[in-house]
Structures are given as structure tokens and as C-alpha cells.
Amino acid sequence: MALEHAILVSLLEQPGSGYELARRFNRSIGYFWTATHQQIYRVLKRMENDHWIEARHVAQEAAPGKKVYSVAEPGRAALSAWLAEPVELEGVRHDLAVKIRGAAFDDPAALIDEVERHREAHADRLARYLAGEQRDFPDPATLDTGQELQHAVLRGGIAYERMTLGWLDDVLATLYRLKDGRRQQERRGGHGPGRT
Amino acid sequence: MALEHAILVSLLEQPGSGYELARRFNRSIGYFWTATHQQIYRVLKRMENDHWIEARHVAQEAAPGKKVYSVAEPGRAALSAWLAEPVELEGVRHDLAVKIRGAAFDDPAALIDEVERHREAHADRLARYLAGEQRDFPDPATLDTGQELQHAVLRGGIAYERMTLGWLDDVLATLYRLKDGRRQQERRGGHGPGRT
DNA sequence: CTTGCCTATGCAACAAGTTGCATAGCAGGA
DNA sequence: TCCTGCTATGCAACTTGTTGCATAGGCAAG
Numbered sequence: 001m002a003l004e005h006a007i008l009v010s011l012l013e014q015p016g017s018g019y020e021l022a023r024r025f026n027r028s029i030g031y032f033w034t035a036t037h038q039q040i041y042r043v044l045k046r047m048e049n050d051h052w053i054e055a056r057h058v059a060q061e062a063a064p065g066k067k068v069y070s071v072a073e074p075g076r077a078a079l080s081a082w083l084a085e086p087v088e089l090e091g092v093r094h095d096l097a098v099k100i101r102g103a104a105f106d107d108p109a110a111l112i113d114e115v116e117r118h119r120e121a122h123a124d125r126l127a128r129y130l131a132g133e134q135r136d137f138p139d140p141a142t143l144d145t146g147q148e149l150q151h152a153v154l155r156g157g158i159a160y161e162r163m164t165l166g167w168l169d170d171v172l173a174t175l176y177r178l179k180d181g182r183r184q185q186e187r188r189g190g191h192g193p194g195r196t
Numbered sequence: 197m198a199l200e201h202a203i204l205v206s207l208l209e210q211p212g213s214g215y216e217l218a219r220r221f222n223r224s225i226g227y228f229w230t231a232t233h234q235q236i237y238r239v240l241k242r243m244e245n246d247h248w249i250e251a252r253h254v255a256q257e258a259a260p261g262k263k264v265y266s267v268a269e270p271g272r273a274a275l276s277a278w279l280a281e282p283v284e285l286e287g288v289r290h291d292l293a294v295k296i297r298g299a300a301f302d303d304p305a306a307l308i309d310e311v312e313r314h315r316e317a318h319a320d321r322l323a324r325y326l327a328g329e330q331r332d333f334p335d336p337a338t339l340d341t342g343q344e345l346q347h348a349v350l351r352g353g354i355a356y357e358r359m360t361l362g363w364l365d366d367v368l369a370t371l372y373r374l375k376d377g378r379r380q381q382e383r384r385g386g387h388g389p390g391r392t
Numbered sequence: 393c394t395t396g397c398c399t400a401t402g403c404a405a406c407a408a409g410t411t412g413c414a415t416a417g418c419a420g421g422a
Numbered sequence: 423t424c425c426t427g428c429t430a431t432g433c434a435a436c437t438t439g440t441t442g443c444a445t446a447g448g449c450a451a452g
Contacts, residue, residue: 159366215401
């Protein structure tokens with residue numbers, strides 16, 4: 001699995017507690033990886049046991065104390081080893097695509113709201129990514145290696161959201177077309193696929 | 197989970213055995229969903245228990261007999277119910293993106309081969325999708341509802357692969373740029389980020 | 393004729409991911 | 423004052439997904 005590697009990278013970029021990591025996994029790292037706090041705490045425990053990371057307790061005013069983790073040498077070595085070995089292409093999983101094909105056996109027009117909802121959510125994500133790009137990489141000429149690579153990954157997220165938006169528009173156009181087509185069929189006495 | 201729904205859709209499009217489903221999940225359904233035969237057999241068993249699907253035994257020459265499943269009424273109802281409720285946006289998971297950010301703490305140039313490998317694999321997929329489009333949807337004007345929707349999903353796969361190819365080229369350009377930059381730095385007596 | 397591959401199904405063990413809950417202090421609004 | 427929400431960590435139970443193996447007949451190549 002690669003969650004441990006994602007955590008290593010995140011901790012190398014910036015040491016932090018489990019809670020902080022969980023928030024990052026809803027932000028910048030979340031562009032390409034998601035994880036709940038449960039997963040993170042569990043994996044952190046295992047990684048600490050294996051001496052990949054080390055914890056330092058930090059007291060805080062007005063908040064409970066936290067364990068700030070940083071990467072230890074064995075963790076760095078593990079990351080290097082993983083970087084050197086090939087990873088598999090990941091399979092796609094898209095519930096919405098299942099629904100779209102499934103709509104052929106129900107009412108395609110009923111899917112329009114759902115697709116619009118996804119469209120809005122992806123538009124929001126795109127806006128957040130673009131804002132993040134403006135904020136973090138205002139001048140692409142002055143970046144160090146780490147920032148260059150982070151920017152390249154962010155560009156991937158942006159490209160993904162743009163592509164998805166375009167596709168969802170395409171899907172919406174198809175659904176509207178089918179809806180109109182069916183209405184006209186009904187006027188002529190035909191009937192749609194319906195649900196049995 | 198949606199594997200059961202993906203199976204329902206696939207069986208509605210065409211009844212089949214677990215083995216056949218497993219193959220479809222490496223082909224057309226595999227555009228947006230993956231599953232191993234183990235998962236499929238296990239879920240089929242549960243679905244049959246819940247009367248979502250029904251099995252018919254089919255003997256074969258020159259091959260073992262098989263159980264061909266079709267969707268029963270409760271399965272159809274379950275699919276309708278699922279289609280009517282909203283699904284969550286799925287989180288992205290991209291090992292390669294983790295590696296790219298991780299490369300900042302190792303040698304970015306060492307990632308070039310790996311990225312090229314992924315590029316080739318995605319180019320292959322794109323070619324397969326395009327060939328499938330030519331084969332299955334040669335005349336977009338004469339499609340029925342089911343085919344229209346299948347085509348829309350396939351267009352999504354095509355868009356995804358094109359986008360990914362473009363991004364991987366972008367990443368490669370970045371990696372080459374960093375490699376050259378570092379070499380020049382070394383000539384001037386500097387050094388790269390290296391590993392410690 | 394043996395080795396490997398394809399069809400076809402399945403068990404068992406394990407790894408990974410999700411959901412619900414618990415604790416606990418502090419801050420801010422109703 | 424009480425309720426909600428944020429920081430912070432974690433257990434327990436459950437569902438999903440993966441890996442390795444087993445069976446078993448036929449077919450084709452070496």
C-alpha cells in the first residue's frame with residue numbers, strides 16, 4: 001500500500017501530528033490521495049513501531065497536546081526503495097459512470113440533477129485548485145525542486161477537474177437529448193425504456 | 197458499495213457467469229470499474245442469496261459448466277433505489293502523484309523511466325478505447341438509449357486518458373528541466389537536493 | 393507426453409478502509 | 423447556561439479488497 005508513503009512525503013515536506021495530516025489529506029495532499037483520521041492514526045502507530053518516524057510531544061495552550069511526527073532515517077530509506085520500484089497503474093472507479101450506464105434501465109432524465117450536483121462539486125474543486133495555484137505558485141520562474149514537483153502535481157489536479165467538467169457537460173447534453181427524444185417518441189405514441 | 201450495482205448493470209446489459217463478468221471487468225466495464233474474480237464470486241453469492249439475481253446452469257462442451265446469472269425483480273428494484281439516491285464524489289488516488297512529490301527528497305531524474313512507462317500504458321489504453329469506439333459506435337446517429345449512454349461513458353474514458361497523457365508529458369518536461377538544471381548547478385559546483 | 397494455458401468456481405487468510413463511538417478541555421454563540 | 427464545534431487521539435467492529443491456493447477437464451505446442 002502507499003498510504004504510508006504518502007504520509008512519509010507529507011511529513012518530509014512538513015512534520016506534523018496525525019490530526020494535522022488528516023487535514024492535509026483534505027487539502028493539498030487530498031488532490032491525489034484521501035484518508036480518514038482513523039487510517040492515519042493506525043498507520044502512524046505502525047510506522048512509529050517500525051522506526052520510520054519519530055514523535056515529539058508538544059504541549060499547547062487552549063488545546064490538547066499533540067504528537068508531532070518527523071521522518072527518521074529508516075523511513076527515508078523505505079521511501080527511496082519505494083520510489084525505485086515500479087507502481088501499478090491504478091484502476092478507475094467511478095460510481096457516476098455505473099449510474100449513467102444503469103440509467104438505461106430506468107429513467108435517464110432522473111439522473112440530470114445528480115450529474116449537475118457532481119458538476120458543481122467539481123467546479124468548486126477546480127476553483128479551489130486554481131486559487132491554490134495563484135497563492136502558492138504566483139511566479140513559476142522562482143521555484144525550487146520541491147515546489148516545481150508540487151506544482152506539476154497540482155497541474156494534474158487542475159487538468160483532471162477541467163476534463164471532468166467537460167465530460168459532465170457532455171453527459172448532460174446526452175441526457176437532455178435523450179429526454180427530448182423520448183418526449184417526442186411519447187407524443188407519437190411510443191414509449192421509453194421505463195422501469196419494466 | 198457499488199460493486200453489486202456495477203454487476204447489476206453489467207448483467208442487465210447481458211446475462212453472464214462470474215467468469216464472464218470478471219473478463220468484462222477487464223474490458224468495457226473496466227473503463228470505470230475494476231474487480232477481481234474473487235470479489236465478483238463472493239458478491240454474486242450474496243446477491244443470489246438476496247434474490248437480486250438468479251442462476252441458470254449451462255453445460256458446455258470442451259469446458260466446465262457455468263452458472264449464468266440474470267437480474268431478478270428485487271435486483272432491478274435495488275438498482276432503481278440506488279440510482280435515485282446521491283452518490284459521493286470519489287476521492288482520487290494516484291500513486292504516481294505521491295512518487296512525484298516524493299521525488300523531491302530523492303533523485304527526480306530517476307523517476308523519468310517510471311513516468312514514461314505509465315505514459316506508454318495510458319497511450320495503449322487510449323488506443324484500445326478509440327478502437328472500441330470505432331468498433332461499437334461507428335455511426336453515432338443510430339444509437340438507442342443504452343448505446344448512447346455507453347458511448348457517453350466511453351467518451352469519459354477517452355477524455356481521461358487524453359488528459360492523463362497530456363499531464364504525463366507535462367511531468368516529463370518538468371523532470372527533464374530539473375535534471376538539466378541540476379547538471380548545470382553541478383558544473384558550477386552546486387549540488388542537487390539528493391538524499392541527505 | 394508433459395508442460396503450460398484457458399475455462400470455471402471457490403475457500404481461507406490477510407490487508408486496507410469505513411463507521412460509530414469515547415474522551416476531554418476550551419471557545420463562542422444562543 | 424447549555425449547546426455546538428474545534429483540537430486531538432484512539433478503540434472496536436465491520437465491510438471491502440487482495441493474495442495464495444485448490445480443483446478439474448480440455449486443448450495446443452514443444
